[in-house]
Amino acid sequence: MASHGARGRSGGRPTLEEVAARAGVGRGTVSRVINGSPRVSDATRAAVEAAVAELGYVPNTAARALAANRTDAIALVVPEPETRFFAEPYFSDILRGVGAALSDTEMQLLLIFAGSDRERQRLAQYLAAHRVDGVLLVSVHADDPLPDMLSQLEIPAVISGPRSAAETLTSVDSDNYGGARQAVEHLIGRGRRTIAHITGRLDVYGAQRRVDGYRDALRDAGHAVDDLLIESGDFSEEGGRRAMAALLERRPDLDAVFAASDVTAAGARQALREAGRRIPDDVALVGYDDSAIARHMDPPLTSVRQPIQEMGRAMIDLLLAEVADRRPPASRGLERRQMVLATELVGRASS
Amino acid sequence: MASHGARGRSGGRPTLEEVAARAGVGRGTVSRVINGSPRVSDATRAAVEAAVAELGYVPNTAARALAANRTDAIALVVPEPETRFFAEPYFSDILRGVGAALSDTEMQLLLIFAGSDRERQRLAQYLAAHRVDGVLLVSVHADDPLPDMLSQLEIPAVISGPRSAAETLTSVDSDNYGGARQAVEHLIGRGRRTIAHITGRLDVYGAQRRVDGYRDALRDAGHAVDDLLIESGDFSEEGGRRAMAALLERRPDLDAVFAASDVTAAGARQALREAGRRIPDDVALVGYDDSAIARHMDPPLTSVRQPIQEMGRAMIDLLLAEVADRRPPASRGLERRQMVLATELVGRASS
DNA sequence: ATCACTTGTGGGAGCGCTCCCACGGTACCT
DNA sequence: AGGTACCGTGGGAGCGCTCCCACAAGTGAT
Numbered sequence: 226m227a228s229h230g231a232r233g234r235s236g237g238r239p240t241l242e243e244v245a246a247r248a249g250v251g252r253g254t255v256s257r258v259i260n261g262s263p264r265v266s267d268a269t270r271a272a273v274e275a276a277v278a279e280l281g282y283v284p285n286t287a288a289r290a291l292a293a294n295r296t297d298a299i300a301l302v303v304p305e306p307e308t309r310f311f312a313e314p315y316f317s318d319i320l321r322g323v324g325a326a327l328s329d330t331e332m333q334l335l336l337i338f339a340g341s342d343r344e345r346q347r348l349a350q351y352l353a354a355h356r357v358d359g360v361l362l363v364s365v366h367a368d369d370p371l372p373d374m375l376s377q378l379e380i381p382a383v384i385s386g387p388r389s390a391a392e393t394l395t396s397v398d399s400d401n402y403g404g405a406r407q408a409v410e411h412l413i414g415r416g417r418r419t420i421a422h423i424t425g426r427l428d429v430y431g432a433q434r435r436v437d438g439y440r441d442a443l444r445d446a447g448h449a450v451d452d453l454l455i456e457s458g459d460f461s462e463e464g465g466r467r468a469m470a471a472l473l474e475r476r477p478d479l480d481a482v483f484a485a486s487d488v489t490a491a492g493a494r495q496a497l498r499e500a501g502r503r504i505p506d507d508v509a510l511v512g513y514d515d516s517a518i519a520r521h522m523d524p525p526l527t528s529v530r531q532p533i534q535e536m537g538r539a540m541i542d543l544l545l546a547e548v549a550d551r552r553p554p555a556s557r558g559l560e561r562r563q564m565v566l567a568t569e570l571v572g573r574a575s576s
Numbered sequence: 577m578a579s580h581g582a583r584g585r586s587g588g589r590p591t592l593e594e595v596a597a598r599a600g601v602g603r604g605t606v607s608r609v610i611n612g613s614p615r616v617s618d619a620t621r622a623a624v625e626a627a628v629a630e631l632g633y634v635p636n637t638a639a640r641a642l643a644a645n646r647t648d649a650i651a652l653v654v655p656e657p658e659t660r661f662f663a664e665p666y667f668s669d670i671l672r673g674v675g676a677a678l679s680d681t682e683m684q685l686l687l688i689f690a691g692s693d694r695e696r697q698r699l700a701q702y703l704a705a706h707r708v709d710g711v712l713l714v715s716v717h718a719d720d721p722l723p724d725m726l727s728q729l730e731i732p733a734v735i736s737g738p739r740s741a742a743e744t745l746t747s748v749d750s751d752n753y754g755g756a757r758q759a760v761e762h763l764i765g766r767g768r769r770t771i772a773h774i775t776g777r778l779d780v781y782g783a784q785r786r787v788d789g790y791r792d793a794l795r796d797a798g799h800a801v802d803d804l805l806i807e808s809g810d811f812s813e814e815g816g817r818r819a820m821a822a823l824l825e826r827r828p829d830l831d832a833v834f835a836a837s838d839v840t841a842a843g844a845r846q847a848l849r850e851a852g853r854r855i856p857d858d859v860a861l862v863g864y865d866d867s868a869i870a871r872h873m874d875p876p877l878t879s880v881r882q883p884i885q886e887m888g889r890a891m892i893d894l895l896l897a898e899v900a901d902r903r904p905p906a907s908r909g910l911e912r913r914q915m916v917l918a919t920e921l922v923g924r925a926s927s
Numbered sequence: 928a929t930c931a932c933t934t935g936t937g938g939g940a941g942c943g944c945t946c947c948c949a950c951g952g953t954a955c956c957t
Numbered sequence: 958a959g960g961t962a963c964c965g966t967g968g969g970a971g972c973g974c975t976c977c978c979a980c981a982a983g984t985g986a987t
Binding site for chain 2: 972973974975976
Binding site for chain 1: 589632634635636637638639641642647649652667668671675676678679684685686687688689692694695698701702704705706707842868869872873874
């Protein structure tokens with residue numbers, strides 16, 4: 226590395242000061258132009274912009290962060306409690322939505338994994354160091370201490386699925402309740418009478434909401450709700466297989482199954498096959514997520530699509546709003562925002 | 577935001593100076609302890625560490641970056657030319673390997689999407705601003721100008737699949753040639769005689785190597801290589817379907833197909849179904865990637881697994897080595913490193 | 928005793944930016 | 958005419974750190 230004194234002269238990147246000299250103005254003025262301040266005359270602005278272009282000036286992020294006490298970066302924190310997180314396209318889709326929304330801004334995206342204890346510790350350091358202006362939280366469990374840590378540090382945060390109806394953080398979610406209703410109403414509309422439900426992990430709020438939607442849809446259609454038709458799974462394939470086997474034993478007369486995820490449905494399909502039931506002739510099957518698995522299953526799986534990309538985008542919008550609101554400490558106490566996006570039923574051959 | 581003067585005193589995060597005062601030493605000494613310099617006496621080090629712990633000191637990244645002219649961050653750049661990138665678990669797996677390897681270090685990971693033109697431009701700014709110490713490149717096409725830009729800026733970079741045999745960047749790849757051989761040898765071992773190949777996009781070097789492996793495996797086993805048995809696809813499902821249909825027309829006697837990706841194989845399966853061929857009875861099918869699709873296909877697909885997580889880890893190791901090497905300008909001209917990792921055939925019902 | 932090193936340490940200077948105060952100029956009121 | 962307001966502008970101070978020079982104290986050879 227060149228010595229301190231030598232840099233800036235010999236080939237180094239141009240600084241604000243150099244741009245100022247070139248444009249024949251002061252440092253402050255260049256800073257104002259760079260940051261889009263309105264208090265600059267048009268002539269001056271043009272001169273500065275020309276100098277910037279000639280010199281190929283690019284602001285030094287570190288210097289800016291140091292002086293302004295902000296980072297222009299947000300973190301996507303992945304608690305990654307299980308590999309399921311990666312096994313489903315959910316993550317990639319969120320990421321895609323987040324990336325798209327971010328490309329309209331100057332913000333950069335940090336990806337932080339916080340699965341292991343060591344990673345957890347590192348994350349705590351990150352947050353304590355305020356290395357990011359805000360945090361996106363995905364796939365958080367009910368008992369995770371992360372959200373509280375964030376509130377304590379007063380770091381703006383948005384969570385992708387609320388942990389409960391009383392979520393304190395700003396949250397974005399799809400309409401799990403409505404999605405489940407869509408699935409069940411679809412099955413009813415197809416003339417199915419005995420509709421079972423394999424739940425997700427019930428410590429996930431969204432999974433609970435899907436159960437609620439299942440129940441209410443049945444009730445509103447005048448069907449009785451039989452708890453023997455509800456078996457809990459854990460979003461995994463094996464869980465789906467097991468739950469399906471149990472259901473078949475308890476209610477061999479069932480003619481439809483609504484599974485809380487596509488992976489669960491894949492497991493259910495196996496159990497149905499093993500029991501000699503044909504899909505959809507004997508038993509109709511509906512999944513949730515509309516993942517790649519749904520399209521490639523045999524037969525292709527009817528599934529409830531969540532607008533995951535839009536969710537990613539919404540998370541960014543809400544987070545950036547919070548970050549901006551935070552700057553002037555006056556306008557605190559903004560009402561908690563909970564955004565819920567609609568789902569859509571994608572019909573395929575399995576139902 | 578608090579005024580400049582007021583910070584540091586009132587509740588703000590502790591600074592190096594405050595730690596120094598607390599420990600009764602100078603600023604430089606604390607810096608040395610923080611950075612693990614050996615030129616500190618044990619007693620002093622202990623005192624400083626105690627002060628750090630008491631105050632909960634965490635270094636300010638921005639200040640460090642500004643003073644030291646490094647960022648302690650690397651970027652994973654995703655050219656994301658097509659949605660295929662997200663449709664396959666490849667990306668997530670790389671990410672997982674990268675994340676795991678990174679959690680052993682102080683480096684942070686930036687995720688940069690460079691699919692659209694606007695994103696491209698933003699990326700160029702990033703790189704020009706030297707906002708990262710190094711770059712990880714995944715899924716780069718042969719004609720992408722990105723790698724050259726990186727060399728020009730002298731930013732250390734590692735690429736996930738070399739663009740050609742003459743790749744100038746340090747690269748990590750799986751053994752595409754060997755993987756293809758494994759697939760074909762497996763089919764030969766199963767008694768198949770007329771083995772077709774649906775290629776990937778041939779502007780991707782790895783796809784070319786798979787063709788080479790296919791040819792050589794046949795030749796070495798004493799089979800003739802018939803170009804009528806090779807049809808090019810593009811890694812997509814639709815491409816696989818189309819290619820399979822063409823192959824069936826040209827060589828209806830074929831009894832096995834090696835597809836350059838699982839998605840391609842899924843397309844091929846459709847075409848085989850439509851033509852009334854049973855898998856594996858009439859035609860054996862082997863894919864590549866061992867993605868989730870392979871496990872969920874009907875019948876489950878034999879596929880070539882790439883150690884993608886290990887690849888992610890290897891990329892980090894190589895990149896960090898380059899970043900470290902770069903610090904003293906003396907030891908330049910390090911030999912180009914090309915790392916190739918072995919693949920593994922995962923046998924399933926389709927062959 | 929002198930000199931030459933070495934080791935551990937303190938602190939000045941500087942990284943490139945933002946923030947803000949001060950100042951000259953112009954415009955508009957009384 | 959003087960006062961007041963505001964606009965556009967320049968530049969000092971400071972963000973928290975690293976780098977490096979200087980120096981005191983110790984060590985060993987001469």
